[in-house]
Amino acid sequence: MFEVAYETINLEQHSGTHPRLGVVDDIVLHPLARASLDEAAWLTKAVTTDIGNRFQVPVFLYGAAHPTGKALDSIRRELGYYRPNFMDNQWAGWTMPEILSVKPDEGPTCVSRARGITMIGARPWVRLYNVTMISTDVSVARRIARMVSARGGGLPTVQSLGLVHGENSIKIACMLLEPNRVEGDRV
Structure with missing residues (x-):
């Protein structure tokens, strides 16, 4: 998947309304059937070493695969994921320094502008x-997202983001970290 993505997509020529730090931005492994979270974390670390070395991209671990359990959103904050870089509400190309100030868990600290970070x-x-929602006012989406998210004092275990979603609509994108605790109907 990485190989095809890197052959097909050049981050420098890409733009859109959803944030991203790389061509292959986020991969998450979940334990299935009788597998444990520890087993998923072990496999994650093995995959991370291979990806960082083979494709020469900086790779950051999170969740059970990170030594301290670091959350995905905190890594994203450190790396500027949530700050639009084009026309106040869009993301275009690669705008971060080519040498990272934060050391990745695998791969180089030098970033390929075409590939980015994983x-x-x-x-x-x-x-x-x-x-x-039918609206063109992204500030409304951002305000609602802040009110819904745990970080903004809203629902526990919910992370959310307000985004432009097409020409005449906005979107509140939510991640329910514990869907058995807070479900979509509460959002």
């Missing part, structure tokens, strides 16, 4: 829940 983690299943 984050790989192990964690229990999450649920994604998106709400689209």
